[in-house]
Amino acid sequence: MSYAATHDQHDDHHGAPKGFFQRWCMSTNHKDIGTLYLIFSLTMLFIGGSFAMLIRAELFKPGMQLMQPYFFNEMTAMHALVMIFGAIMPAFVGLGNWMIPLMVGAPDMALPRMNNLSFWILPFAFLLLLSTLFMPGGAPAGGWTMYPPLSLQSGSLAYAVFAIHLMGISSIMGAINIIATILNMRAPGMDLMKMPVFVWSWLITAFLLIAVMPALAGAVTMLLTDKYFGTNFFNPGGGGDPVLYQHIFWFFGHPEVYIMILPAFGIISEIVPTFARKPIFGYKAMVFAIACIAFLSFIVWAHHMFAVGLPLGAEVFFMYATMLISVPTGVKVFNWVATMWGGSMTFETPMLFAIAFIILFTIGGFSGLMMALVPADFQYHDTYFIVAHFHYVLVTGALFAIIGAAYYWMPKWTGNMYNEFWGKVHFWNSVIWVNVLFFPQHFLGLAGMPRRIPDYNVAFANFNMISSIGGFLFGATQLIFVGVLIHCAFFSKKKATDRVWEGAKGLEWTIPSPAPHHTFEVPPVINDDELAHGHVND
Amino acid sequence: MTSGGIRRSFKAAAALALASFGSAALAAPGPWQLNMQRGASTWSQVPYHLNNVALGVCTVIGVLVFGAMFIAMFRFRKSRGAVAEKWSHNTTVEVVWTTIPVLILITLAYLATSGLTTWADTTGSQMTVKVTGYQWKWRYDYVDYLGKSIDKVGFMSKLDTRSDQTRQLGSGMDPFAVKDGNENTYLLDVDKPLVVPVDTKIRFVITSGDVIHSWWVPATGWKIDAIPGIINAAWANFTTPGTYRGQCAELCGQDHGFMPIVVVVKSKADFAKWLAEQEAGSAAPAAAAQTAQVAAPASGKQG
Numbered sequence: 001m002s003y004a005a006t007h008d009q010h011d012d013h014h015g016a017p018k019g020f021f022q023r024w025c026m027s028t029n030h031k032d033i034g035t036l037y038l039i040f041s042l043t044m045l046f047i048g049g050s051f052a053m054l055i056r057a058e059l060f061k062p063g064m065q066l067m068q069p070y071f072f073n074e075m076t077a078m079h080a081l082v083m084i085f086g087a088i089m090p091a092f093v094g095l096g097n098w099m100i101p102l103m104v105g106a107p108d109m110a111l112p113r114m115n116n117l118s119f120w121i122l123p124f125a126f127l128l129l130l131s132t133l134f135m136p137g138g139a140p141a142g143g144w145t146m147y148p149p150l151s152l153q154s155g156s157l158a159y160a161v162f163a164i165h166l167m168g169i170s171s172i173m174g175a176i177n178i179i180a181t182i183l184n185m186r187a188p189g190m191d192l193m194k195m196p197v198f199v200w201s202w203l204i205t206a207f208l209l210i211a212v213m214p215a216l217a218g219a220v221t222m223l224l225t226d227k228y229f230g231t232n233f234f235n236p237g238g239g240g241d242p243v244l245y246q247h248i249f250w251f252f253g254h255p256e257v258y259i260m261i262l263p264a265f266g267i268i269s270e271i272v273p274t275f276a277r278k279p280i281f282g283y284k285a286m287v288f289a290i291a292c293i294a295f296l297s298f299i300v301w302a303h304h305m306f307a308v309g310l311p312l313g314a315e316v317f318f319m320y321a322t323m324l325i326s327v328p329t330g331v332k333v334f335n336w337v338a339t340m341w342g343g344s345m346t347f348e349t350p351m352l353f354a355i356a357f358i359i360l361f362t363i364g365g366f367s368g369l370m371m372a373l374v375p376a377d378f379q380y381h382d383t384y385f386i387v388a389h390f391h392y393v394l395v396t397g398a399l400f401a402i403i404g405a406a407y408y409w410m411p412k413w414t415g416n417m418y419n420e421f422w423g424k425v426h427f428w429n430s431v432i433w434v435n436v437l438f439f440p441q442h443f444l445g446l447a448g449m450p451r452r453i454p455d456y457n458v459a460f461a462n463f464n465m466i467s468s469i470g471g472f473l474f475g476a477t478q479l480i481f482v483g484v485l486i487h488c489a490f491f492s493k494k495k496a497t498d499r500v501w502e503g504a505k506g507l508e509w510t511i512p513s514p515a516p517h518h519t520f521e522v523p524p525v526i527n528d529d530e531l532a533h534g535h536v537n538d
Numbered sequence: 539m540t541s542g543g544i545r546r547s548f549k550a551a552a553a554l555a556l557a558s559f560g561s562a563a564l565a566a567p568g569p570w571q572l573n574m575q576r577g578a579s580t581w582s583q584v585p586y587h588l589n590n591v592a593l594g595v596c597t598v599i600g601v602l603v604f605g606a607m608f609i610a611m612f613r614f615r616k617s618r619g620a621v622a623e624k625w626s627h628n629t630t631v632e633v634v635w636t637t638i639p640v641l642i643l644i645t646l647a648y649l650a651t652s653g654l655t656t657w658a659d660t661t662g663s664q665m666t667v668k669v670t671g672y673q674w675k676w677r678y679d680y681v682d683y684l685g686k687s688i689d690k691v692g693f694m695s696k697l698d699t700r701s702d703q704t705r706q707l708g709s710g711m712d713p714f715a716v717k718d719g720n721e722n723t724y725l726l727d728v729d730k731p732l733v734v735p736v737d738t739k740i741r742f743v744i745t746s747g748d749v750i751h752s753w754w755v756p757a758t759g760w761k762i763d764a765i766p767g768i769i770n771a772a773w774a775n776f777t778t779p780g781t782y783r784g785q786c787a788e789l790c791g792q793d794h795g796f797m798p799i800v801v802v803v804k805s806k807a808d809f810a811k812w813l814a815e816q817e818a819g820s821a822a823p824a825a826a827a828q829t830a831q832v833a834a835p836a837s838g839k840q841g
Contacts, residue, residue: 062713062724064705070792143789149766150749150791236767242750243765277616279626307752307787308763309770312658316651323643327636334635337603340610342623347611355611359604366596373650375657376588378760379574382752382787446589447571448756450787453795455705458714458722459567503622 016517025120028112030097031515033119035413037094038406040122042482044086045399047130049475051079056437056471062458072454073141074133080144081160084260085167086126088394091402092263093118093174096202099409100178102508102515103196105187105524110180118173125166132156143452145253146220148234148245152227161220168213175209178202187507189526193287196506196531197280200287201266204294208255208262211298216252219245243308250301258297261393262290264361264401265332268354270506271408272336275351276343277503282335289328289335296325306374307381315374322372326365333362348501349423353404356431357397364392367442382452385445391438396431403430403481410488411496415514418488426484429477436470505530566726566783567756575756578782578803580775582759584653591649595642657760660773663741667734668692671744671751671764671786674793678732681743683813690820691813697796698727705796726783731800735809739775749791755784755801763788776803 016032017023027033055075058066067075097115101108109115132139137155140146151157182203186195195203222245225231232238234245265286273280280286302310302318310318336358345351367389371377380386411417440463445451449460456464496513510530511519567575576586614620666681672694679692697705701724704711716724734740744753746764754761758774761784776782784799804812 063709063711064707066707068707068792069795073789073792073794141792147750147789150789153749153791241767243768276614277622278624281626281628282632283626285632307761308765309768312655315654315658319650319654320647323647326643327639330639331632331636333603337607337610338628338631339626340607340614342625343610343614344616344620344622345611345614346616355607358607362600362603366600369596369646370589370592373588373592373646375585375650375653375759376592378657378762379585379589379756381761382754443570443572446574447567448575448784449567450754450785450795452789453785455713455725455795457567457724457726459569459571462569 026116028108028116029517030101030109030112030115031413031517033109033115034094034096034098036119037090037097040119041087041091041094041402042485044082044090044126045478048079048082048087049478051075051082052471053475055079056468058454059456059464060468061465062456062461064455067454069454070138070141073143073452074139076452077140077143077146078129078133081129081140082126083394084144084256085164086122088260088398088402089167089171090122092202092205092260092398093171093178095267095402095405095409096174096178096263098413099508100181100199100202101185102412102511102519103199103506104182104185104190105507105520105526106181106185107518107520109177110185111177114173115177118170118177121166121170121173125163125170128159128166129163132159135159145246145249146223147249148223148226148242151223152234157227158224161224164220165217168217171209172213175206175213178206179210182206187520187523187526190507193284194526194528194531196266197269197283197286197290198263198266201262201269201290204290205259205262208259208294208297212252212255212259215248216256219248219252222248243305246305246308247301250304251298253304254301255294255297257390257393258293260398261361262294264357264398265290267401267405267408268336268357271350271354271404272339272358274408274501274503274505275348275354276340276345278339278343279505280335281338281341282331285331286335289331292328293325296321296328300325303372303377306377319372319374323369326369326372329365333358333365344503346502348407349418349420349427350404350408352424352427352431353400353407356427357400357404360392360396360400360431360435364389364397367392380445382450383445384441384449384451387451388438388441388445391441395438396434400430406485408501409508410485411500412508412511412513412515414489414492415496415512416488416492417494417496417500418484418492422480422484422487426477426480429480430474433470433474433477437467437474438470440464440467440470566721566723566781577759578757578776578778578780579759580777581653581657581773582757584657585759588646588649588653592646595646599642657772660741660771663739663773665734665738665740667732667740667742669742669744669753669764671746671748671753671790671797673748673791674786674797676728676732676751676753676786676797676799677747680813680816683735688813688817691816692820693730695728695730695732695800697725697798698723698729701725701727702796723783725796726785726798726800728798728800731781731802733802733804733809733812734776735806736776736779736803737806739773741771741773744770744772750788751786751790751797752788753784753799754787755782755799757782757784757801761787776801779803779805779808 058072135156140154140156140160142151142154222233226233232240234240234242269280269286300318300322303322371380407423444460444463449456498513499509507524574586574589665683668679668681670677675694675696677694680688700716704713704716713724744762744764746766751764752761753764760772762770762772780803782801786794786797
């Protein structure tokens, strides 16, 4: 922004700082920090993705071709840790950082310096975690769940635990910031029940984060003291119990699953009404469903543990509670379809990703319902059926929503339109190869292939080869995404309008494209027709 | 190709598709297998049928929901001149599509719960086997059979040598060549299998000597974790003699993928003979002929 342009706007007396260090390392601006989060998450997506490529390469055919089994285990553990804590979660925080102030009419996040800190902790946390790959003992190889006693055999446990502590601190600070922003910084007239669904989904997610990250921190700290300070929390020889860890871990772990999907629900609830040119169907039901899912997420943790030998009563309780989740989730899916019904739809890239999300996430939900049935889960548990399930909800669920969000809001961020042709090439390649990658894994699991094994009987060879081919091509397809992003940010000649999308509603579309460094220094006037979900009290 | 040839090849393709989906009592996984196996125990039908029912329910719901979505995407396109309507709420349909899933869930829960209660009942077993997981092999100890305790029948069971050599990095050996008769047993064979009798309710008590493992033979219909300091119990009653294969199902370290489980189910007479041999074999080196004589009459009663 040139000096002349800002000269007559005396309030906007500082644009972005000129120096690189000042602008990016010392930033307190929600947009810059949001960008940092998103770039970080994209980097981690490729690092975690490269681990996945190694896994699929080893599993390409039976026999050990590329690596020792222990290194394979390092890859499965690191792939999960990097993707969950490095790619998916920071991407949602980045989107929240960018969009929440714009959507509620706030000038910035409530706690800008904490915002800076919560981002800049992350690169150090992941340097620490990734450095273990180069250490003599190797990286953690006991799975991302780090069940003791196995995880206690790892020489790099202390590094992993400290990295997780840092990630937890970062997440909690991010969550506090988001809650403070949403509850205190809304423009006058932006009532809670007028907020966009994305903002609602993040508000609820932030409470989940604050509730469960300490449980994870506690669990891994107990691992640390068991290994280095002679405690016996999980050591049966000293009166401890290895299953206790699993209870604490999954008390964190299950809400964590929803931390990674609720903001995705919010994103889809923004994209679908825009391209259907029709307000979201059942706004109140959508908000209530998110809250319901969040509540239920606290009372279903032991469905990850059906095979540890729980008492019958516990198995039945956790089965019923888990099955209940499909009711509010079903409501959300039905409402998205009802939003499309009677609309006037166009199919730009964000909408394509949103539609793929609805179908493929629902398929992941179906396999989730099947796994809730305890007797069937005795067969499914710890097989590739599970791997297929959680990749359908996390890749075609969370990741597709994030990619859709990037296409949806990128014109607002950069001021340029992305290339629609290459966006669609990216979409169709992604949606085809991701199914070639993960759908056969259902069959592998049902036929009896356990997860986390580096080699397998020849009966599993066919589907593993298909899955690997899908994996390589899905991975390569994401390079197109990077190309589209770079082109849009730096080379695109096509300027975005302020509204960007014909059917877009909400405060974020009332500001110029690209979004100026500072926005809403004077609170906007809220006009109900301008809101994404129309008049709530119809 | 003659019409007969076409019919034959069609039949063959149909048979292949049927075999890969509606699997018969498969002892081991097959190439292109699409669905869960039916198993070979009295209880293994429960997860198999539950899986099929749940899959059917999900498929029907999926067809309806995705069908509605595709109709919407076709009918309400801007390019076809669709004009967006204004409504965004309809209490009746919202109540309907909340209630119907609840009713479906109640049905599924009923089916699952009745199956689960039979699984949880380990009483009335006629035999007990203790299973202990180690990094990276299994130990089986025979505790009792038909009300009589068994002494000193127990052994380690680990990956067979052929698979073990083949699976080494850069071994240059072909996994497809590891065969037992016509069956490929790569990574699914052991040096000494667990031998049990058919038509007998067998109680497995399962624990671990180091980290957590999970004992899984799909033919039983269940898996259960082997946890140090905890003894889990489960039961199986095999209905058909045969060889059933499984694997450790809980990540337990570098050779997690290389600790298979093989259960050989024999007729009661064959099992009694096998058990007598084992008892004699284990007793002979230990305390000479005296113990062997005690074991011999015991085996006579077990036929």
